[in-house]
Amino acid sequence: MPMRPLRRAASAALLALTTLYAPAAQAEEPTPVAVTVNARAALATVPETGIGTNHAIWDTNLGTDDTADRLKDAGVKLLRYPGGSYSDIYHWADHTAPGGYVAPNTDFDTFMRGVRRTGAQAMVTANYGTGTAEEAAGWVRQANLTKGYGIKYWEIGNENYGNGHYGTAWEADNHPDKSPAEYARHVVAYSEAMKAVDPTIKIGAVLTTPANWPDAIVGEGDDGSWNKVVLSMAGSKIDFVILHWYPGAFDKAGQVPDMLYLARQQIARYAGQGAERIGIAMTEFNTGSSSNGTTTQPGALAAADAYATLLANGVFTVDWWNVHNGIGNVTQVEGHTDYGDFGLLSSATCTSDGTVCEPALNTPFAPYYALQMMSRFARPGDQFVRAASDQSKVAAHAARRPNGDLAVMLINTSSDTSYPVAIDYAGYTPAAGAPAVLTHTNGATSITSATTGTATSQTLPPLSMTTLVLRPRSVPSAPAAPGRPAASNVTDASATISWPASSSKVAKYEIHRQNGAVSEQLGETSGTSFTVRNLRPGTRYTLNVLARSSGGTPSWSSPPLTFTTGTPAGSSCSVRLTDQNDWGSGYVGAIDITNNGAPINGWTLTFEWPRAWQSLGSGWGGVWTQTGSEVKVVNEAANPSLGTGATATIGFVGNYSGPNVLPSVFTLNGTVCTAQ
Template sequence: MLTLICCLALPNLARAQTDQAVYTDALVNGWQNWSWATVNLGNTTPVQSGTDSISVSAGPYQALYLHQTAFDSTPYAALVFWIDGGASGGQLLQVQATLNGAAQTVVTIPALAANTWQQVTIPLSSLGVQNQPDLDGFWIQDRSGTTQPAFFVDSITFTAQPPPSVVNVTVNAAQPVRIVDARHFAVNTAVWDADFDTSNTINLLTSMGAQALRFPGGSLSDDYHWATNTTDSNTWQWATSFDQFAQVATTVGAQAFITANYGSGTPAEAASWVQESNVTHHYGFKYWEIGNECYGSWETDTNTVAHDPYTYAQRFQQYYTQMKAVDPAIKIGAVAITGEDSYANNTNHPVVNPRTGQTHNGWTPVMLATMHSLGVTPDFLIYHRYAQAPGAESDAGLLLSNGTWSTDAADLRQQLKDYLDAAAPNVELDCTENNSVYTNPGKQTTSLVNGLFLADSICAAMNTEFNAVAWWDLRNGQETTNNNSSSLYGWRQYGDYGVVDSVDPAGPADTYPTWYVDRLLQHFARGGDQLVSSTSDYPLVSVCAAERTNGGLTLLIVNKSPNTAFNTNITISGGSPGSTGTLYSYGIPQDNAAESGVGSADIATSPITGLSTNFSYNFPAYSANVIAFGTGASPSPTPTATSTSTITSTITATRTASPTATASRTPTATATSTRTATPTATGTSTSTPTASQTLTATATATHTATPTTTMSVTASLAFGNVAIGQTLAKNLTVDNRGAVHPLVI
């Protein structure tokens, strides 16, 4: 048994990471109420500070439960909150934190005093969640087994650890990790982009160093007909046709991912698209996806059994056979998701994992097992990764979320091994959508934080077997009504999935930090370079290292602290990088310049001296930095022509290539989640505090007093009919991930 003292406050320490507020008159930083007690988040009396507190009326073993998207707890020291026993006091409570939903060590709190605010400080080590990658919540729970009088909680915070005096980065230039793939620097493009086939876009894509493009755009792919450039039954055409996309892609020398229509299309339609692309026009587009997120109810799916992995696998075989008959050189990908029980949309075709003996109905196991029985093997798995849910955005959480790229890669690879057996090693992993939030983009998407996230995400993915990271997307449209909380960094009071807006020509404020950081990355690595081993001993400083094809060494270092410049000691082995180089950086000064119009919003470039196999550098807060060793620095990328197919047969299909729709932005989509034990009560108290005290709490390793109310959580996306956003034609809108819906006003 461990005894701890809950003190009035932690000592005043310099902090590398700011404290993460959980509740300050309301839930902030993406925290959500998942309680199974009766709570009121807007209680007006008593309050410890501000205008509101949380009132909690708990039955036997019920709890105030606050949840967040899983984040790395390493930068945080303690959970701190104020609590008041109300008019009667005497409540017996305990605290537990959760790692990926699993409750950890119980910490008991002494009986609460009546009408007294007391501050409780519990070190994360006592809760069993210190230095963990997946802290996702905590609860304050009745431990008496009886109905408790109302108590009150206020000013909830995770306090930050003090910064290290030195962050240590090590690089082993002689230890290769992998060859960098050009598709690590990819961006989604879309048929609704009326400015796509222009010199402006070509210049933007070239300047940012885009090496791969995806088309025709998200969920819209599952009801898009390439030959007419239309969506299902509509008669108007989209702003950008396939030939216009191809013209831009080949001009900038980018590879391409093309998403064939699974939801309302046919294998023959997809095969004719391959014919048009690679035989008639010799575009040589190599990567073809069968559908977009087909496991999701938000996707168009006209099959008898919709969103069914068994049906998908059977039809995938037909697509695969007919498309490869046209061009055997293409690679065809299948939609997948992590987790063997994810999107178990029905139980029609359960499969048994031959390694574990467990039965699963999830999308990926059923799909892969069915493919195995049919003797068809996809060339790659298609994975989409969004770090956060709308309304649950947290800057700190976002910047600490990329540690799970390796977990995702391992999950998908294990499922391939389990269900495809000998064919598994031949299947590569590609992420063809990546961004911060899966729908309803708020101000975080256009902030410096999302730019840093982009760099860190690509860096993390490169260190796994993922061969592509395609950012969602080039242009999408500004949305002003989503999460613009003051708890999020950034001055743009709107969200936008795009890296640029539609202004032509684009000024500094029209190109978002994600575009500038993409531009920065071309000084770090391009396809064909060698990623080498690198590590950081502190999670707020991430590092990637590469040996360029010209022999030069480069380092990408991201400082994820909003307020601390880190003194970083860099040790390099396995090579002699030289004493001089070039520093490329993007951060707060450039972001501020874009807002004010004063100074340069572009990447800062300066010579750097004093380099060696062991040197120190102070990296500014919230910055992405590339050090290119050597007098020649890192070469600018040279666009290369996309390889072409040598097949010479022709097709007879014709189509109209001139779009008539003028889409320039996309409206929001809605997301819903359902769960039991939703809080509905508004209990209040009129008592007032009379004193402040400290509490002594006890941590125990056993999990006592399990909840008697069962809570199940099922998150689902529902791309709804929304009135905001752009009318594309008559009564249609396209949502912010590409699905088309009737417009409701």
């Protein structure tokens, strides 16, 4: 028998066996995510009322013990009533809402019984749309004088810009005049009547949220946008402003700092003397939409990220919409049924055809665990500090506790990757040993607790929230932190920073700039003021001050200070940018360029968009181009000259899909101009 065919057969068999038993190719391990936690870069202190949600009078389970106990377990500290747009048709005295449904067992006293069982505070929305100042004052009298409920926070109306003044109407408003000026006049009247009953209450006015309709739109006959008019007329009579935010997507937390920066700019510009006292409340918030899911894990992860970002940036309450809502568009999201329900807890409702029903009443949906994780991560009195990740799929937040502990929350939004993380700490040294770790994963029905990993090394499961609670290494007693700093004499290149002294004996103070999650020391002094120099024009700076003892032990950081430098007071050119017409996703901008120096024959103007979500649509009066974030305008060939004192006017259409922070630094032929 010939040998060659036998060898081929044996070789084939050997190859088959080798293939069968060969080790499978190993998936490449993901690169460890670098997370930075900087305890020197302090942000806002966690408020008592930070974790909130909404109750609605059409929810018959509003006041049940089971509902209250669920909310207490989630750490909810503020409950809002009587529920969204129902606020503008609800009459508290007879517990009616003409045109709407009022469920049994939802009256004010039942709501307050649930509030007390939850261990929360209440926020009440007075009826602006179909009510009166006298009715609202009567509610304050009943609540705080007759019943002794001690309700501190009172809103005037709900989303009153939605009354049809800007072309879309969903909010009830019986006033013939639907303008922001009319609303502002009534805010003044409501505030005066309500505070005459109880001067200790806080009054809130409705604003539009930056970059959300109808923000920046000027209605016919108005003197400005809704926010400008309301703040200008009623700013002296209010204590906080009300924003609502439904981003409809899971990746919008990065827009929060600019959103709040613009809101504070408007408050400072229009609300008059003492505007710094005015707080910001996010009284309605939800991350999802009927198309991308509401009750499953992606919504929970986005909720935790947004709550942490909003509170770290100084909002005093974030209130989820809402406790019970009802079934909506049913889909499959990340391996689980999403019921399209904007509630925290199941309403046990079914689709209209009865084919799909929610789980049992008060079963928590995934966002419930986001609020629960937030309440365990950042407790009232803790101070948020900067944290950052070098992986877009991993978000990082941190908070320092008064006892010296540090909590770090890590959110992995990847559907299929477990990320190892390597955590670096600045201004904090964790104790040795495994930390306490809280985890919530995709589809889980509870937050698990374990002692695992190290302070510097953890692994994050896909679609998970993970919180580490760290003890500090023993250190000498630290001095008390300095008070909140303030800025004065701010120019294009310098600012004087001053602060209240530490109550402890200290050797020196250090001034640190937050540069992402990294601190850059700008100077130090034994006094309580310091002038920082070599700053960049038109740049937003956030600073902290810390104290050091004679032995070198640092204090906690002061509360943060944010300010923006200007442009040169004197320059050979000046530029004025005006937003002439805004429609909520774009605007027409006009730029006046004035030559203050020698005649120019040929000019080029440049500026940069502050954010990636801004872009050039079109331009005129010159040749416009955009490269990356830089916009360049060159004179038209037929009109190159700009004489001394002469002004050229050019225009453009700017597009945006997030908070529209306008460009502020312009250069003409390489020279930084004075912004007017």
